[in-house]
Amino acid sequence: MHGIDQAGSGYRGRCGVDNHLLLAAGILGTTGASLNRMLSLGAGGVVTKSIGPYPKDGHAGPCLAVLDDGILNAMGLPNPSKEFVDEVAPLIKKPVMVSIFGGNPAEFARVAGWFEGKVAGFELNLSCPHAEGYGAAIGTDPGLVEACTRAVSATGVPTWVKLTPNVTDITSIGKAAERGGASAIVAINTVRAMRISTGLRRPVLGNRYGGLSGSAVFPIAVRCVYELYESCKIPVIGCGGVSSADNVIEMMMAGAGAVEIGSAVLNNVKIFETIKSDLYKKDGLTPKEIIGCAHHG
Amino acid sequence: MDDSLSVPVTILRVRKETSLIRTFVFDRSFPFSPGQFVMVWVPGIDEIPMALSSENTITVQKAGDATTAMFALGAGDKLGIRGPFGNGFTKGEKVLAIAGGVGAAPLLPLARADCVMTLLLGAKTESELLFVDQLDECTDVLIATDDGSLGLSGFVTALMDDLNLGVYDRIAVCGPEMMMRAVLAKVEEKGIAHKTEFSLHRYMKCGSGICGSCCIDPSGLRVCRDGPVFSGDLLLKSEFGHYMRDASGRKKNL
Numbered sequence: 001m002h003g004i005d006q007a008g009s010g011y012r013g014r015c016g017v018d019n020h021l022l023l024a025a026g027i028l029g030t031t032g033a034s035l036n037r038m039l040s041l042g043a044g045g046v047v048t049k050s051i052g053p054y055p056k057d058g059h060a061g062p063c064l065a066v067l068d069d070g071i072l073n074a075m076g077l078p079n080p081s082k083e084f085v086d087e088v089a090p091l092i093k094k095p096v097m098v099s100i101f102g103g104n105p106a107e108f109a110r111v112a113g114w115f116e117g118k119v120a121g122f123e124l125n126l127s128c129p130h131a132e133g134y135g136a137a138i139g140t141d142p143g144l145v146e147a148c149t150r151a152v153s154a155t156g157v158p159t160w161v162k163l164t165p166n167v168t169d170i171t172s173i174g175k176a177a178e179r180g181g182a183s184a185i186v187a188i189n190t191v192r193a194m195r196i197s198t199g200l201r202r203p204v205l206g207n208r209y210g211g212l213s214g215s216a217v218f219p220i221a222v223r224c225v226y227e228l229y230e231s232c233k234i235p236v237i238g239c240g241g242v243s244s245a246d247n248v249i250e251m252m253m254a255g256a257g258a259v260e261i262g263s264a265v266l267n268n269v270k271i272f273e274t275i276k277s278d279l280y281k282k283d284g285l286t287p288k289e290i291i292g293c294a295h296h297g
Numbered sequence: 298m299d300d301s302l303s304v305p306v307t308i309l310r311v312r313k314e315t316s317l318i319r320t321f322v323f324d325r326s327f328p329f330s331p332g333q334f335v336m337v338w339v340p341g342i343d344e345i346p347m348a349l350s351s352e353n354t355i356t357v358q359k360a361g362d363a364t365t366a367m368f369a370l371g372a373g374d375k376l377g378i379r380g381p382f383g384n385g386f387t388k389g390e391k392v393l394a395i396a397g398g399v400g401a402a403p404l405l406p407l408a409r410a411d412c413v414m415t416l417l418l419g420a421k422t423e424s425e426l427l428f429v430d431q432l433d434e435c436t437d438v439l440i441a442t443d444d445g446s447l448g449l450s451g452f453v454t455a456l457m458d459d460l461n462l463g464v465y466d467r468i469a470v471c472g473p474e475m476m477m478r479a480v481l482a483k484v485e486e487k488g489i490a491h492k493t494e495f496s497l498h499r500y501m502k503c504g505s506g507i508c509g510s511c512c513i514d515p516s517g518l519r520v521c522r523d524g525p526v527f528s529g530d531l532l533l534k535s536e537f538g539h540y541m542r543d544a545s546g547r548k549k550n551l
Contacts, residue, residue, distance in 0.1 A: 031512045033512060062303065075503075
């Protein structure tokens with residue numbers, strides 16, 4: 001397997017990211033202490049739980065079902081809203097990206113304003129597949145994606161836009177984010193999905209519909225990253241089912257400059273250290289040699 | 298990853314334990330160690346964490362929407378069960394168990410495992426004491442009630458003063474958080490917080506260690522996966538006894 005040199009993380013400069021492996025939004029990102037724990041367990045940076053303009057309790061349970069090769073969830077964007085500023089305050093100067101959701105550009109701008117100067121950057125959740133009026137409800141409309149992105153990128157703070165795979169052409173959404181001033185694209189959020197309990201004769205999630213993550217969606221994520229790398233100029237961050245160093249390399253070959261890891265935390269809370277020890281080698285290739293190399297020849 | 302969809306269970310019978318507490322008996326057993334919990338899906342309502350009171354029972358106090366809905370269920374009705382999850386109490390040879398209210402539920406299987414020398418059982422009043430007979434069968438039970446209707450008048454912590462705590466190799470505690478905090482203060486004073494374990498209750502969404510809704514300050518440890526049983530010395534300088542978070546993640550003072 002290929003190894004890479006840790007020194008080449010393209011995000012180090014602006015967001016202070018320490019390596020190519022970031023904690024994905026929605027995973028252990030509800031409290032400052034939990035995010036800090038993941039940083040100390042080797043994450044190069046962390047993305048918080050998505051924060052919105054108002055506190056939300058989320059959907060009634062069950063909120064999660066663990067499958068053979070993935071996780072199905074519908075949390076419903078639970079978040080403490082503005083009180084989250086106090087959670088991340090002790091992490092100032094650390095590579096913390098605040099994930100934001102809103103129902104329109106003004107709400108995105110308002111939430112971003114609370115955190116300006118206190119975090120390394122923003123990741124816009126334009127992709128949650130199971131929250132009415134938010135997330136993918138906005139993220140499937142290129143015009144809205146551009147407007148929401150612009151509302152936040154105007155702050156001058158690094159702004160990543162996380163895309164939903166639940167569209168016919170993800171590149172049209174990626175290009176909209178780019179026009180809106182995004183500094184990077186994150187692909188992908190979960191894939192809209194459902195399982196039914198045959199014993200109880202009803203969907204296994206309280207919200208009925210949910211989003212699929214984990215190994216099952218890795219091929220979809222690789223395809224989306226590959227397409228976005230060809231159609232956009234800004235960096236792409238790969239997310240979706242990454243659980244090994246080889247998955248990281250594969251994502252990079254598709255065009256990802258860094259990856260986010262989420263579901264793999266389920267079986268191993270120390271997944272970042274595990275992958276790092278396999279991935280980084282002193283005589284490894286530079287990331288530059290690998291990123292996007294599958295597009296040549 | 299293991300395929301661990303909720304397992305459907307049928308309720309065989311419901312036992313009324315006190316005016317507020319009932320035991321639901323399932324048609325399936327879940328091998329577990331005392332202190333572990335399951336996520337109980339009440340179809341159409343919610344999914345909540347509950348300690349197992351035996352391999353095929355949960356013992357529930359009516360508190361919120363899901364437990365209220367459960368109290369309307371009877372024999373033949375179905376629930377979904379995920380788990381068992383988390384870490385149970387550390388095994389000991391001479392265990393002191395301290396239970397408050399419905400906190401006796403996870404301690405009954407510990408007492409039945411034949412390692413509990415003494416169990417301190419507390420409740421507001423005599424009729425709310427849980428599992429008195431069952432516990433009496435397997436261990437030495439000392440009782441305290443807030444109103445003095447049975448046993449010592451006062452909190453269960455007062456019973457600790459008459460014991461030689463040095464004879465026990467482990468102390469297992471489950472009950473209302475303020476009661477557990479009082480126990481923690483006492484064991485800290487005696488220098489035995491490290492051999493005392495507390496079973497925590499926090500709001501949980503996933504139960505699987507990834508959503509983060511049950512993480513405690515300042516360690517960031519997950520109650521569902523790293524707990525729910527934690528050593529006292531880990532809880533000394535923590536949120537335990539001070540605040541917890543609600544479904545949205547906002548802090549609520551106790």
